[in-house]
Amino acid sequence: MIFTSFEFLIFFGLVWSIRSRIRSFGAEKWFLLVASYAFYMTWNAPCVLLIIGSSLMDYTAGRLMGSARNPHRRRLFLIGSVCLNLGMLAYFKYRNFFADNIWTGLSLFGLRPPPLHFRVFLPVGISFFTFQSMTYTIDVYRRKIEPCRNLRDFLLFVAFFPQLIAGPIVRAAEFLPQLAARRRATWKELEGGLYLFLLGAVKKMVISDQIAPQVDLIFADPGRFDAFTLVQGVLGYSIQIYCDFSGYSDMAIGCARILGFHFPENFMMPYASRNITEFWRRWHITLSSWLRDYLYIPLGGNRKGVTRTYVNLMLTMLLGGLWHGASWNFIIWGGVHGLGLVVHKLWCAGPWHGWTSRRRSPLAPLANLCAHAATLTLVCGAWIFFRAQTFPAARQMLMSILTLKHSGDRVTSPFILAAIAGVGLVHVFQSKDAKLHETLPDAGLFARIVPYAVLLTLLALFAVVDGAPFIYFQF
Amino acid sequence: MRPTHSVTSGLSARRQFWIVLLTTAVLGLGASQLTARWLGFQTIAMTPYDYGAGAAPVRAFAASSSLGYYGLDWGAIATNTGWSIRRYDIPAGSPCEMEAGQELATNATASILVVSAFDLDEGFFSEFRCALVPLGRTFQDLRESQASWAFSKRALSRYPEYWLKQVFPTAGSSMGVLVGLRSKAQAWRRSGGPSDKAVLNGSQAQEKTERVCDWDQGKLLRNAATLNASAQGTHFYSGPKHQSLRRILDRARMRGRVVVVVLPVSPAYHRLVGDKSATEFETSLAGFERDFPTAQFVRLDRLKGLSDDCNFWDLVHLNVYGRAIATRELEQRLAAR
Numbered sequence: 001m002i003f004t005s006f007e008f009l010i011f012f013g014l015v016w017s018i019r020s021r022i023r024s025f026g027a028e029k030w031f032l033l034v035a036s037y038a039f040y041m042t043w044n045a046p047c048v049l050l051i052i053g054s055s056l057m058d059y060t061a062g063r064l065m066g067s068a069r070n071p072h073r074r075r076l077f078l079i080g081s082v083c084l085n086l087g088m089l090a091y092f093k094y095r096n097f098f099a100d101n102i103w104t105g106l107s108l109f110g111l112r113p114p115p116l117h118f119r120v121f122l123p124v125g126i127s128f129f130t131f132q133s134m135t136y137t138i139d140v141y142r143r144k145i146e147p148c149r150n151l152r153d154f155l156l157f158v159a160f161f162p163q164l165i166a167g168p169i170v171r172a173a174e175f176l177p178q179l180a181a182r183r184r185a186t187w188k189e190l191e192g193g194l195y196l197f198l199l200g201a202v203k204k205m206v207i208s209d210q211i212a213p214q215v216d217l218i219f220a221d222p223g224r225f226d227a228f229t230l231v232q233g234v235l236g237y238s239i240q241i242y243c244d245f246s247g248y249s250d251m252a253i254g255c256a257r258i259l260g261f262h263f264p265e266n267f268m269m270p271y272a273s274r275n276i277t278e279f280w281r282r283w284h285i286t287l288s289s290w291l292r293d294y295l296y297i298p299l300g301g302n303r304k305g306v307t308r309t310y311v312n313l314m315l316t317m318l319l320g321g322l323w324h325g326a327s328w329n330f331i332i333w334g335g336v337h338g339l340g341l342v343v344h345k346l347w348c349a350g351p352w353h354g355w356t357s358r359r360r361s362p363l364a365p366l367a368n369l370c371a372h373a374a375t376l377t378l379v380c381g382a383w384i385f386f387r388a389q390t391f392p393a394a395r396q397m398l399m400s401i402l403t404l405k406h407s408g409d410r411v412t413s414p415f416i417l418a419a420i421a422g423v424g425l426v427h428v429f430q431s432k433d434a435k436l437h438e439t440l441p442d443a444g445l446f447a448r449i450v451p452y453a454v455l456l457t458l459l460a461l462f463a464v465v466d467g468a469p470f471i472y473f474q475f
Numbered sequence: 476m477r478p479t480h481s482v483t484s485g486l487s488a489r490r491q492f493w494i495v496l497l498t499t500a501v502l503g504l505g506a507s508q509l510t511a512r513w514l515g516f517q518t519i520a521m522t523p524y525d526y527g528a529g530a531a532p533v534r535a536f537a538a539s540s541s542l543g544y545y546g547l548d549w550g551a552i553a554t555n556t557g558w559s560i561r562r563y564d565i566p567a568g569s570p571c572e573m574e575a576g577q578e579l580a581t582n583a584t585a586s587i588l589v590v591s592a593f594d595l596d597e598g599f600f601s602e603f604r605c606a607l608v609p610l611g612r613t614f615q616d617l618r619e620s621q622a623s624w625a626f627s628k629r630a631l632s633r634y635p636e637y638w639l640k641q642v643f644p645t646a647g648s649s650m651g652v653l654v655g656l657r658s659k660a661q662a663w664r665r666s667g668g669p670s671d672k673a674v675l676n677g678s679q680a681q682e683k684t685e686r687v688c689d690w691d692q693g694k695l696l697r698n699a700a701t702l703n704a705s706a707q708g709t710h711f712y713s714g715p716k717h718q719s720l721r722r723i724l725d726r727a728r729m730r731g732r733v734v735v736v737v738l739p740v741s742p743a744y745h746r747l748v749g750d751k752s753a754t755e756f757e758t759s760l761a762g763f764e765r766d767f768p769t770a771q772f773v774r775l776d777r778l779k780g781l782s783d784d785c786n787f788w789d790l791v792h793l794n795v796y797g798r799a800i801a802t803r804e805l806e807q808r809l810a811a812r
Contacts (some may be wrong), residue, residue, distance in 0.1 A: 006635040007628075057794070188490035190493065210649065213704035217696055282534055411693035445491065449498050456503030465636055465647040466629065466707055 001042040003197075003251040004205055004471060011039065014254060029152055032160065032259075039161040039272040042123075047123040050088070055085055055158040058133045059151055062140045068149030083138040085130045092122055092422045095324035097148070123474060125165040127323055131290055133158050136172035138294055153179045154426040158421045166248055166472040168266040169286040175261070188376045188441035191448075194255030195436045198455045203247030205417050206458050208240045209467030214413040215240050219387055222397040226408040230401050237387050238380045238417035242271065243441035245284070257437070269432040271379070271423070274371040276340040280381060282432070291320050310345065324358050329385045329394060336382040347403060482512075492747040504642055511644035514655030517566055518644060520603035521576055527553030536580035537562035538599070539589035545683060546793035547589065548802040555806045560587065566696045567601035569594050570719035571616075575607040577723055586727035590720070591738040591776065593791040596748070597622075597714035598706030600630070602648060605637030608715075616715035617626035629707070630715065650701070655678040673761045683794045687741050688784040699747045702790055712759040724767045733769065736805060739776035739797075741787040773808045775801050 001008045015035045022028040037048050061081035065074045090098070103473070106113055118335045139145045148154040157175050183192060218225055218233030219335040225233070249266035256263045270283035296316040314335065321334020381398070389396035400408075440448050486494070511518070519749070526549045535558050544564050553560045561583070563576030573588065582584075593599065604613075610631075617627045639646045687695070727733045737760065745753060764772050775781060778800070786797030793801055 187492040191492050194496070206649075213633040214697060216704075217700040409692040409696065411696050412556050413697060445494060445498075448495050449502070452495065452499040453502035453506075456499055457506040460503050460507040460643045461645050461652050462648055462649045463647070465632075466705065469705075 002473075003248065003255070004201055004467065007042075008328065011035075013432060016258065020184075023156070026152075028182070029156055029179065033152060033156045036156065036159040036161040036164060040159065040164055043124040043165070050123050050126070051129055051164075052155070052157055054085065054088060054130065054133055054277060055155050056151075057081065058137050058158075059148065059154045060149040061137050061150075061152075064402070065137070065140050072192075078137055078141040082134060085134050089126060089130050092126055092328045094322075102425075128167050128169060129158055129164060131287075131323075132163075132169050132171075132304050134294065135169070135290065136176075139171065139173055145176065148172070148176055150179075153379070160256075160260075160261075161394075162252040162261075163263060166245075166252075166470060167284075167286055168249055168252065168263050169290050170263055174264060178261050185258055185260040189257050189260065191441040192437040193254040193257030193432070193438060194456075195452060196250045196257060198254075198452065198459070199437075200247040200250030200252075200254060201463070202455050202458050203243040203250065204470070205463035205465070205467055207422070208243040208247060209464035210462065211236050211240050211413070211415045211419050212468050214411070214416055215387075218411065219389065219393075219397075222393055222400065223398075224409050227403070227405045228403050229409065229411045230397055230405075232411070232413055232416050234380050234384055234397075234401070234415065235420055238383050239419045241386075241471055242267075244424070248470045248472060267436070269430070271376060272372075272420055272427045272432040273375050274368060275375055276337065276344050276378060280337070291316050295319060310342045313341045313345070317341065324386070329388060329391055331392070332394075333382050333385040336378070336385065340378045340382075367441075396422070489577075498660055500712060506641040506689075507645045514652065514659065516644055516648070516651060516655070520565065521572070522564045522608040523576075524549065524562045524564060526562065527548050527556075527558055529559055531557055531559035531560040533585050534583050535560045535585040535587050536570065536577060536583035536730075537587035537589065537728075538576045539564065540568040540591075540594050540620055541566055542591050542594060542738050542740075542792055543589035543736075545788070546798055546801050546807060547736070548798060552809070556809050558809075562587075565601060565603060565607070567599065568600075568603070569601060569716045570723050571604055571612070571613075571715055572601055572607045574719055577726060580786070583730055585732040585734070586730060587734045588720075588723060588727070589736045589738060591740055591791065592753070593740050593744065594711055594738075595716050595720070595756065595759065596706065596752075596806065597626070597711050597716055598709040601634055601785055602633075602637075602640070604725060605634045610634055610694075613715060616718040620714045622714050626709065626714065650705070683788040683792070684796075685788040686785045686794060686796075687743055687787045687789065695743055698790055699743065702744075703747055708779055710748045710755075712752075712755050717759060720763065721766075724763065724770060728767060733767065734771045734773060734809065735763070736773045737776045738793070738801065739778070739781045739786075740791045741784050741789075742782060743784055743787075744790040747790070771808070771812055774804055775804055778804055 001011060015032070015179050019028055019031055022031055037051075040048050040051060044266075058081050061077045064077045068074045068077065104115065136148070136154070137143075140147050148157070151238060153176060156179060157170075157172060160175070215233055215236040219237070221232055222233070246267035253263045253266070264286055266285050268282040268285065270279050273279040273282055296312055299312040299315060300308055301312060304312075315338075317334040317338030318331055319334070321330045321332070321337070324330045324333070384397050385391075385394045388397060436451075440451065510516075531553075533556075537543075537560050539547075541564070543562070549560060549562055552558070552579065561580060563573070563579075565572045565576070570588070570590070577586070613630060613634075622630070636647045640648075645652050654784060690698075724733060724735070760772070763770075780800050781793070781797055786793055786800065788794035
């Protein structure tokens with residue numbers, strides 16, 4: 001059941017109205033839990049046992065850590081929880097990838113064992129709920145939060161349907177306290193939630209789904225197109241994945257808000273970033289902060305010297321790429337971003353950084369423009385590896401663009417060009433730190449009605465109803 | 476809900492919320508309605524067209540999608556055959572929708588059903604299906620054809636979309652809106668100003684002189700990608716349309732002569748859907764030919780003279796050149812039997 005379907009609207013309407021009528025707070029939470037499991041079961045019924053099992057495991061680990069005095073025992077429980085979570089992820093998501101690479105490695109040494117290939121079944125959302133669940137056990141271990149004493153609340157934290165399938169990755173420290181007392185959305189929160197849901201629907205159904213066929217066409221056979229077409233494809237995909245994923249996040253955050261819960265922001269106009277470090281503070285914020293707090297910092301962060309900092313950055317981004325999918329293309333994508341982060345750190349450490357970063361510097365406007373352009377080039381170029389079906393296809397595409405290939409078919413997609421123009425205009429005129437879902441409900445009536453009506457009109461006129469599933473569902 | 480009082484407007488937050496919500500809905504609704512009217516969106520699911528003299532010896536019921544509207548000169552067919560034809564035109568129609576027309580044509584003594592590989596492809600849905608096909612019948616057809624869960628969801632979700640269209644007529648018709656806006660822009664450029672009705676109505680069948688063979692590769696690929704996306708990449712011939720065609724042929728043969736005209740689609744379209752789909756289409760048709768031996772199957776899609784992108788103004792519709800060839804051939808075949 002995807003957010004842009006009629007059945008979800010009916011489901012959500014039922015959940016909201018039934019929940020409003022439940023008197024007991026405990027019963028309300030049970031209802032939300034059952035509704036969340038029912039939501040997940042529409043994807044694959046048996047896999048709900050996986051979520052329940054994973055949740056029970058981490059709940060138990062948290063309780064055991066809470067009662068254990070011996071720090072070694074606490075660490076053991078943490079290691080057990082992390083290993084089980086990552087083991088589950090490795091089994092379902094990466095076993096064929098590992099098997100294929102081990103086979104390739106053995107082949108290099110002249111060994112030819114029979115190729116192992118498992119019939120893989122990837123439970124929807126596994127990358128998200130395992131990471132989310134790990135935030136609990138790790139934060140309990142670090143004594144940032146107390147172990148949850150209520151199994152129902154913990155189960156609901158992991159399975160809460162707005163964020164279950166594709167995030168945002170909500171931390172236990174952010175969500176569990178919200179279950180302590182009964183919540184109802186205020187009228188302004190309700191309005192903000194509806195605005196977010198509408199905005200997300202426009203991003204997904206009007207922008208992303210309209211350009212998807214053209215992007216798919218170009219990436220399906222990049223060798224047949226000229227450089228101009230390939231650049232359109234890359235820019236189109238950059239827009240598509242942004243609108244698809246941020247649209248999903250908006251709808252998820254909006255649903256939660258309507259139900260009275262607050263989720264963290266997941267996107268803050270990342271394509272307005274002036275450098276790659278800023279980009280990762282604005283793109284998939286919950287994942288990047290997860291990687292920072294639970295991988296980069298435990299590896300040592302920037303506290304172990306310059307070289308080690310760069311190594312930690314690269315490692316974090318390589319694993320971040322691997323998280324997205326079991327393919328070398330994703331690892332390379334992560335590596336490109338890691339390299340960009342390292343280069344940015346080097347740049348910031350250099351003397352030239354001061355000449356251009358000072359506001360009164362005459363070079364500042366030009367430097368800003370160049371910085372934006374360089375960041376966008378790196379990010380969009382990296383998307384080639386993220387989207388291409390194979391590494392050779394990605395390499396071919398990149399080389400064709402870099403060598404300005406003239407031969408081949410030329411496709412000019414008005415959809416892609418319009419999407420670039422539209423998203424570009426929004427990035428130019430809207431503040432990149434604006435949180436309109438919080439500020440708009442406080443504005444005057446006219447100032448609210450106009451943007452809402454524009455969004456609804458765009459949806460009514462240009463939405464694609466039979467669109468593709470959300471891209472991040474495959475992760 | 477905890478009401479709070481607004482400081483700025485004096486209206487409570489609750490009242491503001493409802494004012495904003497309702498005003499937004501009304502504005503969105505108004506924009507959709509006005510756009511649909513301005514672009515001339517078809518709101519009638521099935522339009523009857525009469526050709527020939529009313530008192531002709533043969534009173535034929537004919538049904539087709541826009542492929543039949545553009546692909547055959549019905550006036551000429553009626554004149555040259557001496558038949559009286561009432562044709563029901565259904566945008567993107569298929570046998571599922573044609574059944575509604577057949578139910579109305581109770582005094583027909585002959586039936587002409589115009590189909591094609593595009594019309595019978597289960598991956599494409601007419602936006603008027605829900606207006607003409609009861610939900611129960613769709614359920615039954617999906618069950619009997621053992622349709623997949625994904626396809627069934629797609630087919631059934633058309634109904635709430637249709638109900639939404641009653642207030643937002645442009646909902647789910649983004650391609651129609653975009654094509655309409657482009658036509659308006661082209662007509663404006665041609666006429667040099669607004670409200671030139673003769674120019675704005677330039678999508679009459681006799682005006683379609685564009686040829687797919689004149690398209691550049693980019694335009695061809697773009698259109699192919701858009702068409703394929705509207706079917707979500709699935710092309711098969713064993714679903715509700717197949718069930719409906721069987722029922723239509725069953726009823727038609729009890730009334731009298733049955734003619735099934737199979738119109739061609741462009742070679743570019745065939746390349747898009749692939750050989751597997753073409754084979755499945757042929758298998759499906761062969762089954763009907765075998766089960767309904769008294770029906771006359773006029774395979775215009777096998778006519779060599781039509782198998783050329785130059786006879787089509789888009790991937791599936793015949794242009795004026797193709798229509799002339801198809802009409803002549805159909806007249807000969809009708810006269811021969």
